[in-house]
Amino acid sequence: MTSQQDQPIVRMVQQHIKGQPASFHVPGHKNGAVFPVSLREWERILPYDLTEITGLDDLHEPEEGIAEAEGLAAEVFGAEKTWFLINGSTTGNLAMVLAAFSPGEQVLVQRDAHKSVMNALKLAGVRAVFARPEIDERTQMPIGISREILVEAWDRYPELKGLIITSPSYEGWSSDIASLAEFVHQKEGVLLVDEAHGAHFAASPLFPKGALAQGADVVVQSAHKMLPALTMSAYLHVSGARVSRERLSHYLRVLQSSSPSYLLLASLDAARHYVHTIQHQGWNAEQLSFQKQQLEAAIGRRLIQPPDAVAADPLKWVIPVPPGYTGWEVQQALEQEHIYSELAGSSYVLWTLPLTNADINFPWQAVKRVWEGLERRPEHRNQASSMLALFPRFSEGVREEKRGEEEWVRLENAEGRIAAAPLIPYPPGIPLWLEGESLKAERIRYVRNRLEGGGRLQGGRKEENRFFVKVKMTKKG
């Protein structure tokens, strides 16, 4: 059996490179021999950018190094089977929903799901019932689906075939998945978890417990978000037999490129090895908690924390901004000092921290300068951070209609019209409205506030200071 010390894909690729191969195959850069001068710095990594030639296995039918690497990953992350993904958690979410449900089936979905989950529902032709997550009263932040919501949902919609949740949230706050899994399985449903932000949870008991360890059936993780892995690399894990592995494999073959990047595959292999190393060495949480205190001293405030019952990821810092400011304004001020945050909300800035035992240099002086440079503003209540408050406790997804005629209208004139495209605050990528929904005044107000506060949205059109959204044409006569 292959040892966790091994990195089968890295080894396989490095062996190939050592042989000084002559390339008469794709990609066109021929192991880096032919490449634009402007990217000369890539010289050392280009030989890794290979394709499925002899000795390098095949992601879509793995039998050699890729199969071994996926097996090692399953062991480290606590899955029965793991697939390597080269198009992010996006593909994982699409594949798991398509594999788990059939068209017309009813599925409960946490409303603050990423757009990839929303797209998956549409592609799978399922009937979604959206559940608003609980919202913490103190912080106005979503804290996931509770058992109470679940019980009520199954009561109202007894045909439900499963639940799709997002945990942890972008801010690293986790749901009590074990309790949800127990209930869903009792109802003979399946539990799918978008754990895009929690790939590191298996590394240390100091992180919230991962979804697989709590009984989820299928779990998707973006390796690139919280592990040291290349952008777009991700894992899909399965446990038990409630969701067909054959169907998962089938949809991954449909959805993923037929020319998967070996840079990404090697990086997934190395990231698994990294997690294994931390599992064995232990993760030094002290460094980060010391740095957290430094940050709190620099900004004169405590970081935003969830209620005690909610497990929080210590690698996510939810930094409150001074009264009267929006998170987007402070994010921009930090960028003037070349400090780039993961995202901002109406009243906070979110940082993601590295998973490492090595010393990290934090720019505390610069942070202090930024905070001191923010002149005092009269305290006004920042717009509620959670747009989730705008949603009903349950809402049924709108069924896709045949594409009709559409038009762009100014945001101010959109009330009562039917959305022709989703509008998505980005990041985090959670749709404010979906195609087919009627546009309510309070959501339009939310968009206006967000734009004024400096936030970004995908799916609209900006022209000077006017904002347009796409709606369905109303029938004349």
Ligand SMILES: Cc1ncc(COP(=O)(O)O)c(C=O)c1O
């Ligand atoms: C909760 C969640 N799920 C899925 C995704 C999609 O992940 P990826 O970018 O790896 O495709 C994201 C991306 O931000 C996300 O935040």
